[in-house]
Amino acid sequence: MYRALSTLKGNLVVSCQAAPGDPLDDVAVLRRITLASIRGGAGGLRLNGAACIAAVRGDTNLPIIGIKKIYMDGVIRITPDFAAAAELAQSGADIIAVDCTDRTWSGGIPWQELIERIHNELHLPVMADIATREEALAAAAAGADSIGTTLNGYTEKTRHTDGFDCKLLSSIVAEVDVPVIAEGHISTPADARQAMMNGAWCVVVGSAITRPASITVRFANAVRNSASARPVIGVDIGGTSIKAGLVDHKGCISFPVRIPTTASGGRETIAAAVIQAIDHVLISTREAGMNPAGIGIASAGAIDVEQGTVFAATENLPGWTGFALREFVEGKFGLPAYVENDAHAAALAAMFFGPARSLKSFAAITIGTGVGGGFAVNGQLVRGRHGFAGNFGHLTIRPRGRDCTCGRQGCLEAYVSAAALATEYRQRCGPARCDGDAADSELAIAIAELARKQDPIALEAYSALAEYLAEGIANLSNVLDPEAVFVSGGLVEGQTWFIKDVEKRVEKLLHFGSLRRPHIQISPGGHQAGMLGAAAAMMTHYE
Numbered sequence: 275m276y277r278a279l280s281t282l283k284g285n286l287v288v289s290c291q292a293a294p295g296d297p298l299d300d301v302a303v304l305r306r307i308t309l310a311s312i313r314g315g316a317g318g319l320r321l322n323g324a325a326c327i328a329a330v331r332g333d334t335n336l337p338i339i340g341i342k343k344i345y346m347d348g349v350i351r352i353t354p355d356f357a358a359a360a361e362l363a364q365s366g367a368d369i370i371a372v373d374c375t376d377r378t379w380s381g382g383i384p385w386q387e388l389i390e391r392i393h394n395e396l397h398l399p400v401m402a403d404i405a406t407r408e409e410a411l412a413a414a415a416a417g418a419d420s421i422g423t424t425l426n427g428y429t430e431k432t433r434h435t436d437g438f439d440c441k442l443l444s445s446i447v448a449e450v451d452v453p454v455i456a457e458g459h460i461s462t463p464a465d466a467r468q469a470m471m472n473g474a475w476c477v478v479v480g481s482a483i484t485r486p487a488s489i490t491v492r493f494a495n496a497v498r499n500s501a502s503a504r505p506v507i508g509v510d511i512g513g514t515s516i517k518a519g520l521v522d523h524k525g526c527i528s529f530p531v532r533i534p535t536t537a538s539g540g541r542e543t544i545a546a547a548v549i550q551a552i553d554h555v556l557i558s559t560r561e562a563g564m565n566p567a568g569i570g571i572a573s574a575g576a577i578d579v580e581q582g583t584v585f586a587a588t589e590n591l592p593g594w595t596g597f598a599l600r601e602f603v604e605g606k607f608g609l610p611a612y613v614e615n616d617a618h619a620a621a622l623a624a625m626f627f628g629p630a631r632s633l634k635s636f637a638a639i640t641i642g643t644g645v646g647g648g649f650a651v652n653g654q655l656v657r658g659r660h661g662f663a664g665n666f667g668h669l670t671i672r673p674r675g676r677d678c679t680c681g682r683q684g685c686l687e688a689y690v691s692a693a694a695l696a697t698e699y700r701q702r703c704g705p706a707r708c709d710g711d712a713a714d715s716e717l718a719i720a721i722a723e724l725a726r727k728q729d730p731i732a733l734e735a736y737s738a739l740a741e742y743l744a745e746g747i748a749n750l751s752n753v754l755d756p757e758a759v760f761v762s763g764g765l766v767e768g769q770t771w772f773i774k775d776v777e778k779r780v781e782k783l784l785h786f787g788s789l790r791r792p793h794i795q796i797s798p799g800g801h802q803a804g805m806l807g808a809a810a811a812m813m814t815h816y817e
Contacts, residue, residue: 276368276369276398276399276419278337278369278399279337279369279399279419279420279453281317281318281336281337282318282453282476283453283475284317284470285318285476286315286316286466286476286477286479287317287319287320288308288311288314288316288319288480288483288484289319289321289457289484290307290308290311290320290321290326290330290480290484291320291321291343291480291484292304292485296485297487298486301325301329304321304326304329305326305329305330305333307484308321308333311483311484312336316336317336317337318336318338319334319336319339320338320339320340320341320457320478321338321340321341321367322341322343323342323343324342324362325365327340327365327366327367328365330366331365337368337369338367338368338369339368339369339371339478340353340362340363340365340368340370340371341353341371341403342354342358342359342361342362344358350428351373351379352371352424352425353370353371353373353388355383356383356388356391356395359372359388359391359392359396360395360396363396367398368398369398369399369400369401369419369420370392370398370401371400371401371402372385372392372400372401372402372418373385373403373425374402374403374404374409374413374418375403375409375425375429376406376409376412377429385402385413385416386416389413389416389417390417399419400419400420401418401420401421402414402416402420402422403422403425403457404421404422404423404424404426405425405426405428405429405431405432406429406431407445407449410423410446410449410450410454411450414450414452418452419453420453420454420455420475421446421450421452421453422454422455422456422457422478423442423443423446423456423457423458424455424457424458425458426439426442426458426459427439427458427459437459437461438458438459438460438461438465439632440472441632443456443473443474444472447472447473447474453475453476454473454474455474455475455476455477455478456469456472456474456478457478457480460477460478460479461482462482504565504567505520505521505522505564505566505567505809506520506521506567506568506569506812506813507520507521507555507556507559507570507609508520508527508572508806508812509551509572510572510804510805510808511535511544511571511573511574511616512535512574512616512642512643512804513574513591513642513643513644514535514537514642514643514692514715515533515534515535516532516533516535516544516547516548516551517530517531517532517801517802517804518530518531518533518551518555518805519531519802520555520559520564520566521570521805521806521809521810525623525627525806525809527802527806528558528559528562529555529558529559530802530805531551531554531555532551533547533554534547537591537592540592541597542593544591544594548571548603549606552569552603552606552607556607566609567610567812568610568611569603569607569609569611569812570614570807570808570809570811570813571599571600571611571613571614571808572613572614572615572616572618572619572804572805572808573591573594573599573613573616574587574588574590574591574594574643574644575587575591575595576660576662576665577614577615578660579614579657579811582598582599582600582611582613583596583597583598584596584597584599585660588679588680589679590643590644590679599613600612600613611812612808612815614808614811615646615648615657616646616804616807616808617638617640617647617664617665617804618646618648618655618657619648619803619804619805619808619810620648620760620762620797620803620804621636621637621638621649621664621760621807622806622807622811623762623802623803623806624636624797624803624807625650625810626806627806628760629758629795630650630760633650633653633757634650634651634757635649635650635651635652635755635756635757636649636756636757636759636760637664637666637747637750637754637758637759637760638664638759638760638803639743639747639759639760639761639762640762640763640803641690641761641763641766642691642692642763642764642765643692643715644667644679645666645667645686645746646665646666646667647665647667647750648663649663649756651754666686666750667685667686667687667690667691668685668686668687669685669746669750670682670683670684670685670686671684671685671686671689671742671745671746672688676688686742686743686746689739689742690739690742690743692714692715692719692765693715693718694739695717695721695722695736695765696714696718696721697714698734698738698739699721699731699735700717702731702735703731718765719764722764722765722767722769725769726768726769736775737775740772740779741779743761743776744780744783745783747759747780747792747794748780748783748784751780751792757793758793758794758795759793759794760794760796761773761776761795761796762796762801762804764801766796767796767801769796770796773794773795773796776794777793777794780792
């Protein structure tokens with residue numbers, strides 16, 4: 275291995291560059307920034323242009339990764355030809371970084387040829403700047419001496435990336451035999467630490483250290499948007515209970531409360547329960563000296579998010595259709611409010627606080643009194659024209675089957691819900707074991723606990739639900755083909771075996787299921803997913 279690369283192992287490399295027209299775009303200024311970085315503990319440098327490299331070379335023996343940025347066809351290219359590489363080598367660069375993405379452009383030479391010429395004529399190692407796993411594998415196969423994740427997020431294929439991609443880093447480390455250098459979107463010491471823990475040879479940090487304008491923007495936005503950093507109250511209105519709590523930007527919940535919805539009493543009774551739940555949280559937060567920025571509300575039913583009204587709701591929440599929920603809550607508490615469908619909120623919880631943060635497409639299903647759903651495409655929640663998008667509970671799985679609250683027959687919700695679980699259990703147990711007078715919601719909670727204790731009849735009831743749920747997920751998978759499906763709700767929380775059973779059944783039902791194996795898991799938010807998603811909706815709307 276080249277000595278320069280060996281020296282970089284386990285070190286921080288500081289990229290000292292300035293954009294054209296930036297007040298720092300001056301060789302003497304950049305030299306001083308570089309000297310300050312060295313004094314701070316930099317173990318290597320990444321510098322742009324022969325003039326800057328030559329100026330710094332006399333100050334230090336630290337390894338220098340040399341690049342030459344050139345605008346070609348309207349985008350930046352990194353060291354696109356041999357002349358640029360030779361100029362960097364002559365100025366004192368120890369390693370030459372080369373753009374090894376699969377983009378094509380006029381002029382220059384193929385990067386595979388450039389790597390070979392740098393090796394044979396300049397006798398220097400090459401750092402391949404890439405954006406994707408496939409580009410990394412191709413660069414390693416072509417003889418690159420190290421791979422840098424530098425361009426992830428800066429090419430057309432990866433422009434959706436807005437943070438450091440540890441998953442990409444880990445996948446490359448596992449598949450190549452050369453050092454993998456973490457670079458691009460590393461903005462905090464925590465990011466750098468995480469990169470090293472995921473197998474990085476070394477870490478390159480630029481803007482977060484050496485560009486005052488970029489650093490200032492981050493702080494200025496934090497100050498101007500300080501209100502958005504305050505926690506918000508998240509409320510989840512379901513057919514059985516109303517959950518509320520104070521949620522911060524990390525998804526931590528404080529002062530949680532749970533109050534019966536008493537939906538049979540209609541709109542006034544439900545609204546009173548909502549006020550009671552929010553009051554409980556507000557009293558606790560104010561006693562703790564905290565001031566929530568607003569109230570996020572997740573409600574069953576189709577929601578007009580622009581108006582904050584309930585566009586339509588089933589009889590699980592009688593009288594709820596047409597209710598101006600946002601106006602009602604804002605009028606009661608004098609705080610800004612935002613209303614979201616509860617299943618869409620569960621999807622938002624996975625996007626903002628859970629494993630869907632790194633996914634472009636996924637579906638979320640909530641199982642409780644009814645069955646709701648939401649899905650994202652290209653990282654964006656899809657609501658549909660009337661807020662009905664993702665209404666998976668009303669996919670038909672049994673034509674002319676059980677009656678559903680929507681007025682149709684055979685819907686998924688009629689077979690997978692608290693009432694459905696209670697029905698399956700009652701059909702399998704004798705009168706001595708079943709409390710025929712127990713409400714479905716109460717019995718379902720008891721069955722869930724029995725299943726956790728491996729009660730055979732409870733497990734049979736869950737197995738029946740697994741068959742129905744698998745059919746619903748197979749249907750939505752054939753339409754959406756999501757990267758993952760997240761399931762939430764009190765009935766599935768802690769029932770890992772149930773989700774694995776559903777996953778196996780879905781694979782058997784899917785067309786080419788063995789080639790496109792489903793990824794189904796319990797949403798980390800569990801029964802609090804609606805509350806977390808409501809808070810996330812409020813936070814993003816407020817910002």
